[in-house]
Amino acid sequence: MIHNFSAGPCILPQDVFEEASKAVKDFNGLSILEISHRSDDFVAVIEEARRLVKEILNVPENYTVLFLQGGASLGFLISALNMMRENKTGAYINTGTWSTKAIKEVKFTGGNEVVVASSEDKNFSYIPKKISIPKNVDYLHFTSNNTIYGTQFKKHNFNTNLPIVCDMSSDIFSKKIDVSKYDLIYAGAQKNIGPAGTTLYIVKNDILNKSSLPIPSMLDLAKHVKGDSMFNTPPVFSIYVSILNFYPRLNF
Numbered sequence: 012m013i014h015n016f017s018a019g020p021c022i023l024p025q026d027v028f029e030e031a032s033k034a035v036k037d038f039n040g041l042s043i044l045e046i047s048h049r050s051d052d053f054v055a056v057i058e059e060a061r062r063l064v065k066e067i068l069n070v071p072e073n074y075t076v077l078f079l080q081g082g083a084s085l086g087f088l089i090s091a092l093n094m095m096r097e098n099k100t101g102a103y104i105n106t107g108t109w110s111t112k113a114i115k116e117v118k119f120t121g122g123n124e125v126v127v128a129s130s131e132d133k134n135f136s137y138i139p140k141k142i143s144i145p146k147n148v149d150y151l152h153f154t155s156n157n158t159i160y161g162t163q164f165k166k167h168n169f170n171t172n173l174p175i176v177c178d179m180s181s182d183i184f185s186k187k188i189d190v191s192k193y194d195l196i197y198a199g200a201q202k203n204i205g206p207a208g209t210t211l212y213i214v215k216n217d218i219l220n221k222s223s224l225p226i227p228s229m230l231d232l233a234k235h236v237k238g239d240s241m242f243n244t245p246p247v248f249s250i251y252v253s254i255l256n257f258y259p260r261l262n263f
């Protein structure tokens with residue numbers, strides 16, 4: 012497998028560009044850029060995208076795969092809003108710029124955050140070993156790979172029964188994972204999936220409709236699950252190109 016250590020959008024294979032440009036000109040008679048997201052052609056695209064994610068990552072039955080918008084940066088807020096329970100507090104491991112940003116978003120939910128481990132003292136150059144999680148928190152959030160400094164959690168074992176939320180933007184699909192260990196995974200597409208424009212969410216169905224905070228409709232994962240990722244108009248082209256990029260990964 013080829014790894015791209017340059018932060019920024021991913022390199023897409025040449026054959027993906029070729030297929031994608033054909034679809035821009037003609038996708039069953041129309042351009043992929045102008046088809047309705049309610050058309051049979053696009054429903055087939057999004058179903059295929061979900062099927063591929065499930066197949067490649069071996070996603071268990073009790074999880075839903077969503078393709079939303081807003082980037083992983085909106086995922087910071089979406090994850091916090093959807094995971095807050097009676098304690099209205101999330102536990103965060105701070106291992107870099109993106110975890111720091113995720114932590115900063117919590118205050119906008121009306122809930123609180125507690126940093127349970129951090130490598131900020133040495134400019135995020137290591138993964139903290141000691142994590143002490145207080146009692147009254149609702150979930151544990153971490154960033155699996157620190158995109159900017161390159162520090163990555165090799166193991167995701169935190170010795171806790173808390174629901175686990177992971178921002179996997181820059182290492183999802185780079186290795187096999189056991190999805191059943193997580194309650195919520197999110198990842199912006201542009202690093203490891205396809206072009207910018209869509210954000211992948213892998214949601215354990217149990218977490219839906221349990222937040223203790225009011226959630227605006229567009230940030231409510233339950234609404235997106237109910238709408239099959241089409242609560243609003245999905246980013247059609249980005250999802251289509253992601254499918255093309257998923258195909259070579261089927262055997263990874």
Ligand SMILES: Cc1ncc(COP(=O)(O)O)c(C=O)c1O
Nearest residue numbers: 082083084109158178180181199
């Ligand atoms: C780990 C991680 N989280 C979040 C983000 C922010 O993603 P987006 O630009 O999709 O909001 C990035 C972007 O590089 C990232 O690497």
